[in-house]
Amino acid sequence: MPFDSTGKISFDHIYTAPDPRPFFGTLQRVDYQIPQLAKPYFTKLIEEYQAERGIARPTVLDVGCSYGVNSALLRCETTLDDLYEQYTAPGVESLGRTALLERDQRLVRSRATSDGARFFGLDAAGAALDYAREAGFLDETIYADFERYDPDEKQQALLDQVDLVVSTGCVGYVTEKSIARIARGSRPWMAHFVLRMFSYDPVAESLAELGYETAAIDGVYRQRRFASTEEQEHILDALGTAGVDPEGLEAEGWLYAQLYVSRPKKGAAAGLASTLNAVATEDEDTAPDERG
Numbered sequence: 001m002p003f004d005s006t007g008k009i010s011f012d013h014i015y016t017a018p019d020p021r022p023f024f025g026t027l028q029r030v031d032y033q034i035p036q037l038a039k040p041y042f043t044k045l046i047e048e049y050q051a052e053r054g055i056a057r058p059t060v061l062d063v064g065c066s067y068g069v070n071s072a073l074l075r076c077e078t079t080l081d082d083l084y085e086q087y088t089a090p091g092v093e094s095l096g097r098t099a100l101l102e103r104d105q106r107l108v109r110s111r112a113t114s115d116g117a118r119f120f121g122l123d124a125a126g127a128a129l130d131y132a133r134e135a136g137f138l139d140e141t142i143y144a145d146f147e148r149y150d151p152d153e154k155q156q157a158l159l160d161q162v163d164l165v166v167s168t169g170c171v172g173y174v175t176e177k178s179i180a181r182i183a184r185g186s187r188p189w190m191a192h193f194v195l196r197m198f199s200y201d202p203v204a205e206s207l208a209e210l211g212y213e214t215a216a217i218d219g220v221y222r223q224r225r226f227a228s229t230e231e232q233e234h235i236l237d238a239l240g241t242a243g244v245d246p247e248g249l250e251a252e253g254w255l256y257a258q259l260y261v262s263r264p265k266k267g268a269a270a271g272l273a274s275t276l277n278a279v280a281t282e283d284e285d286t287a288p289d290e291r292g
């Protein structure tokens with residue numbers, strides 16, 4: 001398997017397929033789990049926003065949403081393990097895209113637990129967005145690469161409706177360029193799970209120019225296993241260069257992420273971080289590993 005410029009295995013081919021089967025089949029093999037760990041934190045973030053702003057149905061933008069994994073988890077009574085099972089079960093491989101979509105539409109109809117938020121997804125992969133919208137995981141999609149281009153009028157009109165921005169597995173592909181372009185419109189609150197090999201500082205600094213404050217949540221979260229010892233060696237090198245100590249974490253075979261929140265009100269990011277820190281004590285399954 002090829003490596004990308006950051007030293008990670010390149011999974012690019014699974015992000016551009018017409019349906020999510022290659023995505024789930026491949027990521028299951030490396031125990032990709034960050035969307036599941038993120039779910040209670042994003043749920044709490046939405047609840048906090050609803051309570052503080054008095055907005056019953058805020059709009060959540062998932063950046064680098066791919067096939068709408070985070071929205072599927074937040075919108076439906078389901079887990080990432082359920083989704084892995086459903087896309088890799090015997091017989092599923094032979095389904096056509098339409099049959100798979102109909103099955104997912106039924107899942108959304110039968111398992112949608114709350115109408116508490118609208119879900120928008122942004123990605124540079126059009127086929128993944130199309131699938132997620134047609135399945136009903138996403139309400140609106142923004143097919144864009146804000147690393148390179150400013151939003152056009154239609155994209156900006158959607159960004160202007162966004163209250164909250166979340167991401168998993170995306171910062172790194174996406175930098176402060178995209179995040180600042182997204183933030184400029186409606187100044188949404190943000191929560192990003194970021195691999196420790198990537199610094200969040202450039203994002204925090206560009207958001208600070210827009211009036212944001214950023215705080216880190218305690219602890220670190222397992223994102224996935226290394227795909228090979230060669231990948232692990234590349235990442236340990238990258239962490240060494242970045243001055244990040246991998247002892248007890250990446251040195252043991254997993255990539256780890258940290259959660260950051262950013263919001264545009266003086267003195268408010270620390271309060272939001274402490275609210276999200278409490279999630280770890282309420283939900284043992286998704287509590288972070290100790291170090292961070």
Ligand SMILES: C[S@@+](CC[C@H](N)C(=O)[O-])C[C@H]1O[C@@H](n2cnc3c(N)ncnc32)[C@H](O)[C@@H]1O
Binds near residue numbers: 146167
């Ligand atoms: C590791 S996947 C994460 C998918 C999903 N968030 C999850 O955690 O399951 C990274 C995603 O970032 C997207 N991506 C890469 N470059 C991007 C860019 N410049 N703008 C938006 N999305 C991008 C990819 O297409 C892919 O869907």
